[in-house]
Amino acid sequence: MSRRAQSPASMVPPSVAATAGISRRSFLRSAAIGGALLGSSGLLSACGGGGGGESSKTVTFGMNETGDQPAAQRLRAMAEAYQKKSGIKVKRNEVSHNTFQENINTYLQGNPDDVFTWFAGYRMNQFAEQGLIADLSDVWPIDGMADSFKQASTASDGKQYFVPKDYYPWAVFYRKSVFEKNGFEPPTTFDEMTTLAKKMKAKGMVPFAFGDKDGWPAMGTFDILNMRINGYQFHMDLMKGEKAWDSAEVKQVFETWRGLLPYHQPDPLGRIWQEAAQTLGKGEAGMFLFGTFIVDGIPDVEDDLDFFTYPEMDASIGATALDAPIDGFCMSAASDNTDAAKKFLSFLGTPEAANAANDNADAPFIAANSNASTKTYSALQKKSVEVVSQAKDIAQFLDRDTRADFASTVMIPSLQTWLGKPDDIDGVTKSIQQQKVSIFGS
Amino acid sequence: MTQAGLAAVDVEETESATGAAPPKRPSRRLSPRDRAVVIVMVTVPTLVVVGLVWVPAIASVVLSFANWSGIGGLDTIQWIGTKNYTDIATIYPPFWPAIRHNLIWVTFLFLVPTMLGILLAVLLDREMRGSRVYQTAFFMPVVLSLALIGFIWQLFYSRDQGLLNQVLGTKIDWYGDPSVNLWAVLVATAWRHTGYIMLIYLAGLKGVDNSLREAAAVDGAGEVKTFFHVIFPAMRPINLIVLVIVVIESLRAFDLVWVVNQGRNGLEIIAALVTANVVGEASRIGFGSALATIMMLISSIFIALYLRVVMKEERQ
Numbered sequence: 001m002s003r004r005a006q007s008p009a010s011m012v013p014p015s016v017a018a019t020a021g022i023s024r025r026s027f028l029r030s031a032a033i034g035g036a037l038l039g040s041s042g043l044l045s046a047c048g049g050g051g052g053g054e055s056s057k058t059v060t061f062g063m064n065e066t067g068d069q070p071a072a073q074r075l076r077a078m079a080e081a082y083q084k085k086s087g088i089k090v091k092r093n094e095v096s097h098n099t100f101q102e103n104i105n106t107y108l109q110g111n112p113d114d115v116f117t118w119f120a121g122y123r124m125n126q127f128a129e130q131g132l133i134a135d136l137s138d139v140w141p142i143d144g145m146a147d148s149f150k151q152a153s154t155a156s157d158g159k160q161y162f163v164p165k166d167y168y169p170w171a172v173f174y175r176k177s178v179f180e181k182n183g184f185e186p187p188t189t190f191d192e193m194t195t196l197a198k199k200m201k202a203k204g205m206v207p208f209a210f211g212d213k214d215g216w217p218a219m220g221t222f223d224i225l226n227m228r229i230n231g232y233q234f235h236m237d238l239m240k241g242e243k244a245w246d247s248a249e250v251k252q253v254f255e256t257w258r259g260l261l262p263y264h265q266p267d268p269l270g271r272i273w274q275e276a277a278q279t280l281g282k283g284e285a286g287m288f289l290f291g292t293f294i295v296d297g298i299p300d301v302e303d304d305l306d307f308f309t310y311p312e313m314d315a316s317i318g319a320t321a322l323d324a325p326i327d328g329f330c331m332s333a334a335s336d337n338t339d340a341a342k343k344f345l346s347f348l349g350t351p352e353a354a355n356a357a358n359d360n361a362d363a364p365f366i367a368a369n370s371n372a373s374t375k376t377y378s379a380l381q382k383k384s385v386e387v388v389s390q391a392k393d394i395a396q397f398l399d400r401d402t403r404a405d406f407a408s409t410v411m412i413p414s415l416q417t418w419l420g421k422p423d424d425i426d427g428v429t430k431s432i433q434q435q436k437v438s439i440f441g442s
Numbered sequence: 443m444t445q446a447g448l449a450a451v452d453v454e455e456t457e458s459a460t461g462a463a464p465p466k467r468p469s470r471r472l473s474p475r476d477r478a479v480v481i482v483m484v485t486v487p488t489l490v491v492v493g494l495v496w497v498p499a500i501a502s503v504v505l506s507f508a509n510w511s512g513i514g515g516l517d518t519i520q521w522i523g524t525k526n527y528t529d530i531a532t533i534y535p536p537f538w539p540a541i542r543h544n545l546i547w548v549t550f551l552f553l554v555p556t557m558l559g560i561l562l563a564v565l566l567d568r569e570m571r572g573s574r575v576y577q578t579a580f581f582m583p584v585v586l587s588l589a590l591i592g593f594i595w596q597l598f599y600s601r602d603q604g605l606l607n608q609v610l611g612t613k614i615d616w617y618g619d620p621s622v623n624l625w626a627v628l629v630a631t632a633w634r635h636t637g638y639i640m641l642i643y644l645a646g647l648k649g650v651d652n653s654l655r656e657a658a659a660v661d662g663a664g665e666v667k668t669f670f671h672v673i674f675p676a677m678r679p680i681n682l683i684v685l686v687i688v689v690i691e692s693l694r695a696f697d698l699v700w701v702v703n704q705g706r707n708g709l710e711i712i713a714a715l716v717t718a719n720v721v722g723e724a725s726r727i728g729f730g731s732a733l734a735t736i737m738m739l740i741s742s743i744f745i746a747l748y749l750r751v752v753m754k755e756e757r758q
């Protein structure tokens with residue numbers, strides 16, 4: 001119950017993986033590397049796989065999943081399907097999610113695999129700018145990939161560096177039976193939502209389940225409020241460090257959030273998301289703004305779960321943007337096996353690869369390729385496809401849309417501090433801005 | 443003493459004299475084999491110490507004046523002077539709480555679990571009935587890692603599902619409320635630390651010559667007086683070890699807070715801040731190094747104090 005679940009980790013936002021449930025071993029390894037502070041490349045040979053240099057009959061594949069989790073099963077199935085189809089051997093290098101995440105910098109500078117699992121957005125862009133991952137624009141266009149996915153695979157130089165695999169939108173989850181019993185309706189406007197929250201409160205329920213012990217779930221709330229109040233473009237500019245965090249716009253987001261806090265579960269900082277999900281599962285909470293991987297926390301009530309997208313707050317901005325982090329693949333710049341790697345990557349983007357993954361795993365993902373078969377999907381996943389295909393703008397989640405160091409060392413502590421004393425909006429925005437200037441350099 | 447042993451002592455002595463004065467004794471010829479042994483015995487530990495202690499330490503200090511993501515060659519390092527230090531002191535909110543928490547940690551560890559451990563040791567040393575059972579019970583937590591202890595106590599402390607709130611009928615957010623979580627974590631640490639100190643002290647007490655106690659009893663000293671005036675002074679070496687362990691344990695406080703919430707929100711401690719900045723994708727190598735340097739300076743104060751006491755001891 002209160003254990004930190006090592007849930008299908010591909011669905012867990014990276015910040016969790018980077019920070020939560022860190023294993024002692026993986027920590028020690030990173031500490032040894034960090035302690036040496038030399039960024040020297042050879043250190044991580046334990047993590048780096050075979051690397052290139054082998055014949056074009058082999059391609060190496062770094063996986064951020066291991067064990068019997070569905071996420072690992074799916075990646076394995078994709079690799080095996082390609083091997084069977086092409087006759088080229090895919091040499092898998094399976095590393096646990098946390099270890100992979102924490103060592104990624106050293107891994108990429110050392111002896112990385114030809115193809116490896118990674119995330120779309122700013123964090124992909126950062127590696128592209130640093131020259132650690134290779135240009136994949138000749139793998140694109142990929143038949144069946146929507147424009148928004150191409151956008152998310154494109155770095156600041158206008159070239160693609162990424163092949164999307166799957167995604168998982170964030171939305172407001174609720175239990176159908178609870179809504180039915182109480183006569184609640186999914187709200188379509190912000191006012192309706194606050195009215196609904198008031199009704200729930202009157203019935204002794206917690207309107208919004210909320211747990212932020214791990215620091216990242218609150219980012220989801222910030223993202224959606226910012227995108228609804230200030231729009232997608234402002235949000236992305238803010239993430240890139242081009243807008244000020246102590247601006248009136250950002251303060252407005254915190255003001256609105258403060259107004260909503262009485263409808264949130266109190267004391268979020270001691271509660272992990274699984275505990276928050278359970279209050280929804282037990283019917284003690286009415287709604288929960290979260291990613292679709294919520295079902296990992298409350299699998300028993302999966303069939304009773306439904307969701308609605310966060311309603312519109314400003315008619316001129318609408319409700320067309322949402323967080324839907326995309327996972328996928330990159331090719332390491334250090335690979336000297338580029339032809340084989342690109343062929344493999346082309347395959348990974350196909351519906352065929354997605355189907356192979358979903359047919360051979362205990363639980364399916366939502367394939368990024370819209371031509372992939374949906375026959376294995378749950379009702380929630382089918383609805384997710386619909387919602388995301390209707391979304392005009394897709395953000396990747398705060399910790400993927402901005403610098404990793406800013407997200408983890410500034411945003412997590414700042415949001416947590418603010419949740420402890422929500423009246424100090426000027427203080428928190430000023431502090432974030434000062435640190436942002438120090439980190440982004442402007 | 444064997445020839446090799448003598449030779450090693452000889453080398454150590456000349457080393458410590460740093461060749462300032464010519465050796466007064468006639469130099470002893472070493473056989474090639476002994477010479478090889480001596481060279482290996484001196485160079486291997488030296489290399490290990492230099493490579494694993496001094497190089498990283500000095501590299502940390504140097505890098506603390508830099509801005510570097512850890513990506514790219516050394517030429518991508520930007521030298522920014524003392525900016526990291528001024529940033530830490532002025533605009534990095536977790537820093538001052540971290541210093542305060544580290545100080546609270548060492549003080550608490552010394553005042554509560556250490557004293558309690560000593561008291562338990564003295565009580566258990568009296569061979570009362572069931573003393574072995576108590577010993578085992580108190581010592582049990584010591585075999586658990588601090589990380590595991592964090593998980594175990596989460597079961598007590600969880601706000602919604604924890605035992606403590608169920609029993610007390612309260613709604614206290616033990617791990618999440620920044621005004622109580624430090625104390626909640628300290629209690630968890632104390633649970634382990636008490637047994638540790640108890641065991642060490644108990645071993646020490648067993649080593650105290652019984653005739654001392656008898657002599658004190660003959661002189662008419664009571665239990666309390668005997669302990670403070672006879673036993674405690676006789677246990678000076680153990681007391682010193684206990685003191686060192688307390689300081690070391692509080693500087694190593696990392697595991698528990700990391701498991702609880704990665705050292706954020708009321709549980710900031712320097713070691714966790716260093717990790718949060720350096721490890722993983724964050725990679726603020728320069729900033730993290732500056733924090734590590736500060737931690738090193740704080741540790742050095744304790745180390746210097748300890749060495750002073752030990753050396754004074756040796757001279758007596």
